[in-house]
Amino acid sequence: MEQQNVYKYEEVQSLIKKIISENGLKTGDKVPSIRKMSTDAGLSVSTIMKAYVELERQGVLESRPQSGFYVSADNSIPSLEISAEKKITVARVDKFSMIYNVCNAMADRSLIQFGGASPCLSMLPSAELAKTMKHILNHNPDFNSFEIFRGNAQLRSCISMQMLSAGLEISPNEIIITTGATESLSHILRVVAKPGDCIAVESPLHFGHLHALESMGMYVIEVPSRPDCGMDPDRLKDALDKYDVKALLIQPNFSNPLGGILPNEDKKRIVEICAAKNVPVIEDDVYGELCHEGHRPKCLSSFDKDGNVIYLSSFTKTISPSFRVGWICPGRYYKEVMDKKISTVLDTSRLLQLALSDYLLSGKYSRYLNRVRRMYRNQVAAYRSYVMEFFPEGTRASNPKGGYILWMELPETVDSFRLYEAAMKEGIGIVPGFLFTAQDRYRNFIRLNCGSPLDKKHIDALRKLGAMAAGLSGGGA
Structure with missing residues (x-):
C-alpha cells in the first residue's frame, strides 16, 4: 500500500x-x-x-x-580551495572606516540584506519571549533593579546545563553574563594582551574581531584556515614558533565566514600546542548550536586540561539578536574579567536575563533548535544552488555544515568592493571579502547571509547580484 x-x-x-x-x-x-x-x-x-x-x-x-x-557527477558544486603558499606575517589592522560603512549598511532595513550575519527573524521565538517578558513585567516587581554583576543565577545555571551538550562541564559560578560576545571579547583581550601585542587568528576572520583588535592597537598573525575543517594546526605551530603571540582567537565550530568545523583531533591538538607555548586560547562559539545535522559539536574548551581556554558565546545568533546577552567562562582569568566588566558596563540587563532564563527553563529551546537547524541546512543548500545558477563561471562557494553564511570566491577579475558599491545602488547589501583580513587578500570574495527565506524578492536580488558579478568579470550579464 x-x-x-x-x-x-x-x-x-x-x-x-x-x-x-x-x-x-x-x-x-x-x-x-x-x-x-x-x-x-x-x-x-x-x-x-x-x-x-x-x-x-x-x-x-x-x-x-x-x-x-x-x-550529478562526483562533485555538485565547486568548493573553495586554500592556498598552502600563503605566508604568515604580522599585520596591523587598519580598516575602521570601511567596516563602519559596511556595518551601517547592514543595519539599513531598506536594503535586501545579504550582508549582515543575521538569523531568520520569522523563525526566532519572538512571540514566546514577548509573552515571557509580559509575565515578568506584570508579576516580578523587581525586574527593574540591578542584577548581580556576574549575572542572574538562574540563567547561569541554564547555561551550565546547556554546555553539557558541547562536552563542557562547568559550574554556574564560573560563568559571567555579558552584553553579547563582543563585550566578552573586549574584556578578555584587554586582560591577556596590550597595545602592540600580536594575536593569532584565522584567515579569513570575522571583521568584527578585526575591528576589536584594531580598536585596541593590537597586531594580527593570520593563520590560513581550510574551508571545511578550519585552522591548520601545523601552520599554527609554525606561527607560534616564529612569533611572540599573546593569544589565539578562534571560532572552531562553523566559523564566520568560512563555516568550517575543526575535527576533534585538531581541536585537541590546537589546545595542546597552545598549552605547550603558554598561549591562551579565546574560543568564540556563537554558531556552535547551529549544526545542520547530527549532534552539536564539542567545543574546544572540552579538550582543555590546563585552564588555558577561555570560552565565550551568546544567544544573539540563535534566540535574539536584539537582547545582546552572552557569556564568558574565563577560567583562571575570572577576577581580571570581572574587574573589566565592573569598570565598564557593570551589569547586563536583569529583565532580559530573566526572560531568557524563563524561556530556557520552559524546555522549548531544544525543539526550537531542531527546527532552525533543519531550516538553515535547507536554506544554505538552496542559496548555493541559486548562486551556481546565477553567478558567472568560475564562482566557488563554501559548503558549511552549520550556521547560515556562505563564503564565495568570484572569478579573479571581479573586484568585490566594486560589486558591493554596484549592489548598494540597486538596494542590495553584501560584505566585500577584503574586510575579513588585515592584509591584501580576498579581493574577489564576498560573504553572503542565508538567514532570510528565499522568497521571490530575494531570488530576484540574487539573480541581479549574479548578473552584476558577471558584468564585472567581463562575462556579460
Whole structure:
C-alpha cells in the first residue's frame, strides 16, 4: 500500500529519479528546468526548487552556473580551495572606516540584506519571549533593579546545563553574563594582551574581531584556515614558533565566514600546542548550536586540561539578536574579567536575563533548535544552488555544515568592493571579502547571509547580484 503522507516535493524527487531512469540519462545530462517542471507538474517554483535542492544534497543532481540542473557527477558544486603558499606575517589592522560603512549598511532595513550575519527573524521565538517578558513585567516587581554583576543565577545555571551538550562541564559560578560576545571579547583581550601585542587568528576572520583588535592597537598573525575543517594546526605551530603571540582567537565550530568545523583531533591538538607555548586560547562559539545535522559539536574548551581556554558565546545568533546577552567562562582569568566588566558596563540587563532564563527553563529551546537547524541546512543548500545558477563561471562557494553564511570566491577579475558599491545602488547589501583580513587578500570574495527565506524578492536580488558579478568579470550579464 502506498504511503499517504508524502509531501509534494518528495513526489517531484521521485518523478525526477524516474525521468533519469526511464530516459537513460547519464552523468552530465540536463534535467528539466525548474520553471518547466513547475509548469508540467502544476506545482509552485519553490516546491520544485526544494525537491531539486534535496536531490542535489543526495548527490543525484548538480547545478551549474547560469545553466540549470544536471545528472550529478562526483562533485555538485565547486568548493573553495586554500592556498598552502600563503605566508604568515604580522599585520596591523587598519580598516575602521570601511567596516563602519559596511556595518551601517547592514543595519539599513531598506536594503535586501545579504550582508549582515543575521538569523531568520520569522523563525526566532519572538512571540514566546514577548509573552515571557509580559509575565515578568506584570508579576516580578523587581525586574527593574540591578542584577548581580556576574549575572542572574538562574540563567547561569541554564547555561551550565546547556554546555553539557558541547562536552563542557562547568559550574554556574564560573560563568559571567555579558552584553553579547563582543563585550566578552573586549574584556578578555584587554586582560591577556596590550597595545602592540600580536594575536593569532584565522584567515579569513570575522571583521568584527578585526575591528576589536584594531580598536585596541593590537597586531594580527593570520593563520590560513581550510574551508571545511578550519585552522591548520601545523601552520599554527609554525606561527607560534616564529612569533611572540599573546593569544589565539578562534571560532572552531562553523566559523564566520568560512563555516568550517575543526575535527576533534585538531581541536585537541590546537589546545595542546597552545598549552605547550603558554598561549591562551579565546574560543568564540556563537554558531556552535547551529549544526545542520547530527549532534552539536564539542567545543574546544572540552579538550582543555590546563585552564588555558577561555570560552565565550551568546544567544544573539540563535534566540535574539536584539537582547545582546552572552557569556564568558574565563577560567583562571575570572577576577581580571570581572574587574573589566565592573569598570565598564557593570551589569547586563536583569529583565532580559530573566526572560531568557524563563524561556530556557520552559524546555522549548531544544525543539526550537531542531527546527532552525533543519531550516538553515535547507536554506544554505538552496542559496548555493541559486548562486551556481546565477553567478558567472568560475564562482566557488563554501559548503558549511552549520550556521547560515556562505563564503564565495568570484572569478579573479571581479573586484568585490566594486560589486558591493554596484549592489548598494540597486538596494542590495553584501560584505566585500577584503574586510575579513588585515592584509591584501580576498579581493574577489564576498560573504553572503542565508538567514532570510528565499522568497521571490530575494531570488530576484540574487539573480541581479549574479548578473552584476558577471558584468564585472567581463562575462556579460
